[in-house]
Amino acid sequence: MRQREIALQEALHTTPEPPQQFIAGVVCCIDCDDPVSPQRLRAKPNAARCIHCQSQEEKAHGPR
Known part of the structure; x- marks a missing residue:
């Protein structure tokens, strides 16, 4: 629980x-x-960013 x-x-x-x-x-x-x-799409089918841009996004705003 x-x-x-x-x-x-x-x-x-x-x-x-x-x-x-x-x-x-x-x-x-x-x-x-x-x-x-x-x-990337196999790992995360709803991914909207390439791995490079997602990495940059996470550096700027933290993981989501």
């Missing part, structure tokens, strides 16, 4: 992933417009 409470609290303090951007049917990074790698 305690783990559930912790998970719910964490969910309340996280911001949702921004919507993905599709260009010609390919998921592209919302920051640099480069295609998001297939490996």
